[in-house]
Amino acid sequence: MKIIILDKLVEGYEGADYDxxxxxxxxxxxxxxxxxxxxxxAKTYRRLNLSYVLEGDFSTALKYGNLYYQKAIELRDTxxxxxxxxxxxxxxxxxx
Numbered sequence: 001m002k003i004i005i006l007d008k009l010v011e012g013y014e015g016a017d018y019d020x021x022x023x024x025x026x027x028x029x030x031x032x033x034x035x036x037x038x039x040x041x042a043k044t045y046r047r048l049n050l051s052y053v054l055e056g057d058f059s060t061a062l063k064y065g066n067l068y069y070q071k072a073i074e075l076r077d078t079x080x081x082x083x084x085x086x087x088x089x090x091x092x093x094x095x096x
Contacts, residue, residue, distance in 0.1 A: 010025045014054060028043070041071050045067040045071060048061075049068055049087050049091070058091050061091050061094075066088060068084045
């Protein structure tokens with residue numbers, strides 16, 4: 001439940017306060033890693049990718065995009081797989 005609440009907080013602050021957004025995303029990461037829940041890790045990596053893209057740190061965004069892709073494959077979630085592929089491609093585009 002905490003992961004879902006933190007996810008909503010990250011989403012709420014994404015465009016307004018990058019630092020708060022990233023703080024909540026890192027809290028999500030700590031909980032997701034401790035719980036070893038694949039779905040939570042996937043959601044967290046997706047949020048971290050978006051947070052770093054909005055901040056302009058495309059190398060770090062790419063790292064989290066690739067991690068999101070790996071977790072989406074583990075989950076066999078075709079929607080998340082396609083979203084992750086798009087995100088990774090977008091990260092490479094942003095890197096130039």
